[in-house]
Amino acid sequence: MTDLPRIVGMVHLPPLPGSPGFDGDRAATRDRVRADARALAEGGVDALLVENFGDAPFYPETVPRHVVASMTDLTRLVVRTVDRPVGVNVLRNDATAALSAAAAAGADFVRVNVHTGARVADQGVIEGRAHETLRLRDRLDTDVSILADTAVKHSAPLGGTTAADGRTTTGDDVDDLVERGRADGVIASGPRTGEGVDRARLEAVAERCGAHDVPLYVGSGVTAGTVGDLLDVADGVIVGTALKRDGETTAPVDPSRVRALVEAADYSSD
Numbered sequence: 001m002t003d004l005p006r007i008v009g010m011v012h013l014p015p016l017p018g019s020p021g022f023d024g025d026r027a028a029t030r031d032r033v034r035a036d037a038r039a040l041a042e043g044g045v046d047a048l049l050v051e052n053f054g055d056a057p058f059y060p061e062t063v064p065r066h067v068v069a070s071m072t073d074l075t076r077l078v079v080r081t082v083d084r085p086v087g088v089n090v091l092r093n094d095a096t097a098a099l100s101a102a103a104a105a106g107a108d109f110v111r112v113n114v115h116t117g118a119r120v121a122d123q124g125v126i127e128g129r130a131h132e133t134l135r136l137r138d139r140l141d142t143d144v145s146i147l148a149d150t151a152v153k154h155s156a157p158l159g160g161t162t163a164a165d166g167r168t169t170t171g172d173d174v175d176d177l178v179e180r181g182r183a184d185g186v187i188a189s190g191p192r193t194g195e196g197v198d199r200a201r202l203e204a205v206a207e208r209c210g211a212h213d214v215p216l217y218v219g220s221g222v223t224a225g226t227v228g229d230l231l232d233v234a235d236g237v238i239v240g241t242a243l244k245r246d247g248e249t250t251a252p253v254d255p256s257r258v259r260a261l262v263e264a265a266d267y268s269s270d
Contacts, residue, residue, distance in 0.1 A: 075102065116130050
């Protein structure tokens with residue numbers, strides 16, 4: 001990413017072909033994706049992140065080829081619809097698919113939920129594959145950036161020093177992400193989608209990111225009321241639920257909510 005985006009808006013994809021919730025209407029899926037992307041861009045977000053949120057239950061790691069094809073097609077649609085940096089996240093943790101789709105579609109970055117180490121999630125034990133992701137990026141000859149989660153939401157650690165809610169309290173995981181995993185940026189989230197990150201933990205992660213000179217993003221629980229305080233600590237935010245109609249994660253993007261959050265962020269930076 002040539003310019004560091006402050007506000008990244010989520011394009012939560014409806015269930016894709018092959019997933020249990022797919023309704024068979026591919027045209028409607030494309031219309032929804034195009035409309036959400038336009039609403040986010042017109043509302044003033046700096047970048048967009050395409051994610052197969054509707055595909056639950058998620059494959060733990062490697063997704064089928066038809067998912068990669070759909071992600072590539074819809075990511076390219078977003079890239080062509082808006083003049084903004086675009087990212088890809090393939091749930092639950094297929095960094096190879098995300099990177100491949102991003103490179104083919106002309107996107108700019110990927111989000112990797114477990115890049116180094118291992119976490120326990122509802123899909124079982126998920127292991128980081130930084131060794132594969134970095135080598136694939138070299139083989140594809142692409143400059144797609146890698147944003148990696150620390151103590152990703154909807155998961156718990158296998159071991160180590162943790163708080164009562166399972167969020168790591170040391171900076172070791174951040175150091176591993178950057179030094180050994182070579183992540184280009186770090187994401188800190190709350191325990192679940194739509195839930196905020198603990199302030200003390202965010203500040204601890206920010207300190208380690210500052211030491212490594214890499215950007216830090218808040219990956220959940222961002223609202224118009226909290227975005228200003230969060231941007232005092234982090235370099236950027238990734239926002240989904242707060243930008244949706246009635247605050248429902250699976251609802252369409254609400255342009256008025258996008259504008260309100262962007263205005264709140266801009267006001268806080270004055």
